[in-house]
Amino acid sequence: MAKLHNLNRHPIAKTRPDIRDLRVELMSLCSRDGRGADPHRLRELLDDYVDYLDTALSGQGRSIDVSQIQEMLLEVSQIIRSGRAGVSAKDYRNIISHLTGIYAKGLAEEMKCPFIITSVDYADVIEAISQEYPAFDYREVVGQLLYYMSQLFRNRKGSWKMVYEHLLLLPESVDVLALSNRKTFMEIQEWTEQGVDNLFQIYRDYKEMVGQTEHDLAGLERRIAVQKDEMAVQKNSAVIAFDSLRKKRVLKAMLTQKTRLMEELQSKQMILELVEDDISEFEAKLVELRRAYFIRLV
Incomplete structure (x- = not known):
């Protein structure tokens, strides 16, 4: 060789x-x-x-x-x-x-x-x-x-x-x-013991859930729009549609579902924001630790 x-x-x-x-x-x-x-x-x-x-x-x-x-x-x-x-x-x-x-x-x-x-x-x-x-x-x-x-x-x-x-x-x-900064280092250790490394997975999971809920809500809103259009046509028609009452019940159920999905989306978005805040706070602690370390070296 x-x-x-x-x-x-x-x-x-x-x-x-x-x-x-x-x-x-x-x-x-x-x-x-x-x-x-x-x-x-x-x-x-x-x-x-x-x-x-x-x-x-x-x-x-x-x-x-x-x-x-x-x-x-x-x-x-x-x-x-x-x-x-x-x-x-x-x-x-x-x-x-x-x-x-x-x-x-x-x-x-x-x-x-x-x-x-x-x-x-x-x-x-x-x-x-x-x-x-x-x-x-x-x-x-x-x-x-x-x-x-x-x-x-x-x-x-x-x-x-x-x-x-x-x-x-x-x-x-x-x-x-x-x-380094002993206080910040101990805080990082405490966060680590409490599972800060799981934040990324939690963030990804809730990001996916928010996306899915937004997708479901958008699909439901399209169906609601179609249902309203059909009911408007029936209302202006000279012939009373046989299933007009059924359509009203379906629309009411869809509107109830929309309200539920909006509340669910808001809840998931709040949790996602809290996780983002935790990630940002911990990232700031890492930056603070590094900054304090270099200050002590000077």
Whole structure:
């Protein structure tokens, strides 16, 4: 296999066959059968992994394979948690610094999406490294994760909670609470325990119910209009229609149904607005937490 390690430490483009071979070799060396693997080669492969992630997330004129990036970050996390990579403190610093630099690019408005989606897996890698190397200064990393957590929530992604859980699992030496607004952080924890992550599903359910009720109401109003037109024709006719009384009863029933549907629609819309208010309030708390965090860093 061609040597993939970039001695100048600049990201280099790798074709799909190259990266496939790289992933196979790395996972093989870190498997149970790879206990005797060369630690230097493992570190080279990890460097190449992060180089590729940098290149892949930048897109470089190609579509970004988000699923592949997620899988690769998961593999890095698994390798670190396995304890078989033989990574030194210096290696951990290099990996964290490189990943931090990569995900700093996601703060740019025009290229957010792939970074936001994969930030959960980024958080997983950081949490895995922090368990092995708690002495690192994680302040910049935590700031990034708070930002991506709020972006995931803003984009209605339930995975925001996974980032939050990874933050909670950082070692005590990192002390996320001390680095942020303790009151707001505890409020977020309270909301989480009360099921704030269910708000999106509740919102979707009620949005669908409101839409269905509006559809039913519109259909009923069309039938009422037709019924009234038919009754008007009968009223102006010289011949008294045999079923005029029946039509009146049908119209009365439809008008009663319309009243019921309007009340039902109003009730569902009120609940939907309350859920929207809760979502907005919690989103504001996430933004407040991130703002307070950066103020404390200054």
